Structure formats: structure tokens, C-alpha cells
Amino acid sequence: PVLVLSKGVERGTDMLMTEVLEDVLGGRERIAALSGPNHAEEVSRGVPSATVVAAFDPAVATRFQDWFMTPFFRVYTNEDVTGVEVAGASKNVIAVAAGMCDGLGYGDNSKAALMTRGLAEMSRLGRALGANPLTYMGLAGMGDLVVTCTSRHSRNRGIGEWVAKGGTVESYTAETKMVAEGATSCITVGELAARHGVDMPITAEVRAVLHEGKPAAETVGALMGRAAKDELHGMGLVDD
Template structure:
């Protein structure tokens, strides 16, 4: 029987642990807070997914070594900007043989590295063992066992197939892919585009406006991914447009909701105060913008979101800045 360790007890980490367990995998979760560990061992995670009854094959511990002991699959589900620090604490337990799965969607501040690159560098994990799971996977819907699909990407397709086989309960369909770069860029950038769509909604704009932002956001994502060597087809798939639509349009999306509050006129500090979970786009937009500039990629939507989040620009000013740009060919 396959054994997995899940490092991180937030919404998506917990939902994915349930996916693995429902697929027949024994799961041990690692959590930093003993109170959450105790909840999971009692069959629930009331802090993040209070309505999910965890399978009996899911347990938890506050000891990283105990969580990883004998695991065939090690899943990393911590906030993206804390990944390097976490690996500095317990990266040695990742071992030399387990597939290491990233559920994180971000670009590291300062280094502009993708999460798989941080895992390889700070965790000493060979790229052939690093797997990225990404797609339209809103955790509350997964917790309700509503049908969903996702991409399982690894440069070694046999490793991707092994992880996909362990992540295949009746309600969750994984598709394998070898394009790690495109899968990760899609997952990171869609959070920033969701902030922009949320701001448009908060300003009272309708579906034309939001669809326009989503479509042009996909263009920015594709340009950046292609500059980094990604496969263009990835952006037309589950990890690309699929995840983009779900994150931009759903009220369950933390980034969308964060953007709505910014659009309504709340300050960044006010939105942070009322938000109980991480909106990855807020933290990653600056590093994604730096990555784009490094590769001379035009990303006007990302630029404007970063200006609102980090420079104090008003959400309503962003619309004018985008609409007054010089005319150009759509596919240029």
C-alpha cells in the first residue's frame, strides 16, 4: 500500500490528504500547531475545513521525521513564501527516493524561483523526483467530493503516473504532464489575475470586464511561460485556463475575494485584517513582476495589481491605466 506524508494542514493540504486517503493511500500529516494535529487525529480540521470528515487512514503528528518515515510520496502544502525556511528546518527528512509533490502556487520573493526550484535547491531534491499538482481545485469543493480534475506534472512521467495513481478516488481525475514550468507559472500567475478580476467586481463591473481581464491575463501567463520554456498547450489545459477560470470567478477563491475587497475601497491592511487565510497573489505579485521584467515579458495587468498591492495605487485608477494603453494586435 502507498504511504504519503503531507506537510501543511491548511485547506488544500487537508483536502489533498483526503483525496489520497480516498484513493487508498495511508496519509500522515505534519502540522506545526499541536491543536490542529489533535483535531486531525480526531478526524477533522475545524480551523480550515470544518465540514470534512477525514478518513480513518489520515493521521497527524508535529514531528517531521515521524510524518515522512517510510513515505512513498511527500506532499508540501505550506505557504509558498515560507517554503525555504520550512525546508531549512526539516528538509533532511525528504530522503532520497520519495516523490516530492508541490501543492504551492507562487514565485519566491527575492530569488524569483518557482517552487520546484526552491525544493531542489533548499531541499536537495532531484528534479526528476519533484511533482507539481495544479488545476481548478478549490479546496472546499474537493472536501465535498465534487468532481474535479487536475494536472500532475513531473519531468519524469513515470513519477507523475505513480502520484496520479495515488490521487485517483472516484471524484478526482488526475492528468499527467511533463511541463513543470508551464504548470507552475500558470498556478502562480492566476492568483494575481484573480486579484484583478476581484477588484473589477468590487468596483461594480460586469462579466464583459471580468472576461476581458481573464483572457488578457491568460495572454500574460502564456507569454511569461513561453519565455521560460513552457509548452504552449499547458496554458489551454487544466493547469492553465481551467485553474484561471476557477480562481478568478469563484467566491471560494481567496485571491478573488481579496481583490473584491480592494475594489470596494478597503486598504491592503484592512483586507488583511478581515482575511483569515493567505492570498498567495498578494505575496507573489511583486516576484512574478520581477521575473517577467528579467525576461523582458510584457505583463500590464500584473504591473497594475502590484501597484495597488505594494504602491498604494487605487483600484479604480488601474482600469484607466489599462484601457489607455496603445492599440496593438491581439496575438502579437
């Protein structure tokens, strides 16, 4: 079996990482994807953590579960490979926006609203691609979103804060010697959403700030000024 640890969408093809592997290997039966709130800095120190492994063949997921489970690392399985992968790619973009919240000096209310509505657009994209909306309430969705939006270890949150304070994507990479996946994923996830007719306003604003020169402060008015709607609209849990 082959386990995917990367989170993202391939630029130019809109393929998820398991789809790239399937294209190379000629089949998907052996492929699985791992995702969740798993910062390596903590996992390596034995800090209690949990993750999810999704596979096309449940037996493959169970095999990785057996291999990786320890007293400090709990592994769950899921058959929703698409949901787990799309959640992992799209949450990085929302984390960039959360960092912008921090950089602009906004408070807990702002970040909580951003994360919740970010989860809504993540779920909306997943449902359009055939994912189970309930996956977004699990470790690959809400779990990874929370840790990436709030942690000091998070590169994606960090680049958002950096840019909101006047920095650039290039200067962040040069200063930290780290790559924030959300800087690219805001493009690839946005293109994937556009191809499927999915509205992802937070993702669009992140792209505008990182790559089109829009001041981070202007995104607030753009998002807060959107048309009023029912809260569950677009959550993927009910038909809109």
C-alpha cells in the first residue's frame, strides 16, 4: 500500500494527490491518504494526537491504522478519500485568512466567524466533488482547521499574519525558510471550485491579497458586505 501525506491540488490538472498517484500507478486500490491535526513538532514528542486514514479499500485503511496506532497516536479510518483530501487542501487557505485576522488585530469573535464560515465553504466544495459533508466535522476537517488556524507552529497562519502586517509571500519564505501551502492552494483550490461552480469567497479574498495586491484590510468589507442568507446555506448538510 501507498500512503499520501501531502495536502493540496496539483496546479494545471486540478488533481488531488491520490489522483496523481493513481495516474502514475495505474490503479487506486493500494492508495490511502492520512490527514488531521498532526503538527510534527508535537507528534515527535509523544504529545497525544489523533489522525484519520482514508482509503478506497477499507482493508488498506485498516492496515495503516494497525501500523501507526500507538498509546499517544490514535488513528481513525474513513472511506471518504475525496473529503479527507479536499479538507486538507482547503483548510490551509482558511488558515491564511485566520492569520490575516491576527495580523489586522481582530479578536476571537472575528476568527471564530471566519473559521466557521471557512468550514462552510470547504464543505461546499467537498460536496460538489462527491464528498461526505460529515467528514468536515471530523479530524481532517474541523480538527485540522482548528489547529492550523490557531497554532504558533502553523506556516499558513503565519504567512497570513505576515502579509497582513505588510510583508509579502516571497519575504515570508525567505525569512522563515518555510513554504506555506496555502499560498499556492488559494489558487488551485479556487480554480477547482470555479470549475465546479462552487462559491468560495474567503478563498477568493486570500488569493486577491497574496497574489493580486489587495490590502488585507479591504477583505473585511468584501466579506461582511455579502448578501444576507440562512446560516445553513452552503454548509453541505441540506439542499440549498
